[in-house]
Ligand SMILES: Nc1ncnc2c1ncn2[C@@H]1O[C@H](COP(=O)(O)OP(=O)(O)OP(=O)(O)O)[C@@H](O)[C@H]1O
Ligand SMILES: Nc1ncnc2c1ncn2[C@@H]1O[C@H](COP(=O)(O)OP(=O)(O)OP(=O)(O)O)[C@@H](O)[C@H]1O
């Protein structure tokens with residue numbers, strides 16, 4: 296059973312990359328085979344795992360025919376079933392190069408076809424836009440996981456994102472479902488956070504994951520060591536909250 | 552003396568919009584005539600001032616010939632010299648529509664030409680990408696103000712941004728200067744924040760503003776009331792830090 300999940304929100308800095316790395320690593324620690332595909336030209340997911348970006352094989356290299364997809368897959372000795380296909384700066388060129396193609400939205404989906412069956416989960420870390428790369432990811436995905444920091448701008452951002460999802464479901468990918476909404480960077484002491492979470496819960500109660508990811512400095516420190524938080528400081532609230540998110544995801548799968 | 556400053560960083564969620572609104576409002580409180588131009592299709596700056604986006608005249612409306620630039624300017628009774636040209640969802644269409652134009656990078660600059668002399672400062676709030684809208688803003692600007700949250704991904708992001716600035720200086724806008732780097736969302740208690748600020752200070756000491764914007768919940772609450780922080784809670788550390796940033800900017804101008 297292989298599932299491609301796009302981690303997407305056009306609002307910037309809401310924990311997309313942190314979720315791709317830490318939810319991915321937590322599932323790998325639970326013996327699931329996991330691949331993270333970094334589709335953001337910022338290449339933060341790649342940097343966060345210590346990869347020397349722009350110097351290795353990567354997603355753009357596969358597009359440009361410089362390497363096969365197998366050659367673009369990197370593994371980690373500490374967590375052997377956790378793989379990544381890195382990004383690079385030239386990936387931003389893809390937005391321009393694909394624009395002229397007939398099937399400009401299917402590059403990521405087609406690229407992953409040949410390897411999808413070797414993984415239980417493939418997470419697509421997307422850039423903070425609704426541009427061609429993100430639409431490519433949504434076209435390729437089985438579901439979308441929305442990370443949300445519960446602050447004012449999040450509410451309008453969610454409505455926009457839902458509009459985009461509906462449009463993608465209506466044309467490029469009818470099977471795209473919503474995996475759910477994960478609240479991230481949550482400071483429970485703040486009234487604003489509670490109010491926004493209540494507001495979202497009023498409209499979309501069935502979409503919200505029970506696991507809430509707290510603000511925890513270990514999650515921000517871990518990428519500077521090139522590791523997911525469970526390898527950096529496994530007992531931190533950041534690492535343990537992603538572990539429970541992984542378990543919640545697995546439980547949901549079993550019920551379906 | 553009129554100056555166009557682009558507030559830019561492709562890293563998401565680092566206080567670009569919050570800086571455009573609060574630095575702008577602080578300068579207006581100091582009797583400067585200020586215009587904020589929201590060039591981000593997310594329209595957060597517009598939302599943060601309580602504007603009903605998609606229902607009013609806006610920047611895309613000027614491009615599409617639906618209204619004049621004067622008709623797209625909104626004012627606030629509480630702070631009469633603080634104006635905004637709002638964004639809208641259809642602004643994301645501009646990326647696609649402009650792509651075919653010969654002078655695709657000069658739309659924003661040309662649009663502002665006729666009104667530039669009526670303001671002391673024009674701030675361009677840009678989206679979290681280095682796409683066509685952001686390049687348009689850099690082509691139109693006299694200088695760029697970089698907001699940075701001192702965390703791991705900020706360092707690589709800054710190098711990328713400086714590359715882009717050099718490219719713009721080499722072609723579209725030779726006069727583009729760097730106004731400086733402002734650290735935002737800073738939690739002084741965190742070792743990571745201090746380390747990243749020290750690192751940036753090692754390489755670019757002359758670029759860093761002395762004023763540091765602390766993490767302060769009033770800055771995140773103010774947009775839900777449609778106001779800049781100085782009108783929401785003027786004594787908060789968030790509001791006062793933007794006031795000192797405004798004074799530091801004015802002092803620098805006088806020295807030049
Ligand atoms: N739960 C958390 N606690 C503390 N820091 C966090 C947490 N989640 C993310 N961060 C930090 O906050 C910043 C933003 O997170 P991240 O880069 O994952 O967001 P993003 O949505 O991927 O951003 P972008 O929109 O730029 O791609 C990073 O510096 C990250 O290390
Ligand atoms: N100094 C601060 N203290 C507390 N909260 C802040 C501060 N600055 C910004 N925020 C909040 O953090 C979030 C991100 O800030 P903001 O939206 O201004 O960043 P941005 O760089 O414009 O994001 P984007 O990349 O999506 O355009 C917002 O919810 C904002 O209200």
Ligand SMILES: [Mg+2]
Pocket residue numbers: 311312313335339340420421422
């Ligand atoms: Mg990211």
Ligand SMILES: [Mg+2]
Pocket residue numbers: 567568569591595596676677678
């Ligand atoms: Mg913004």
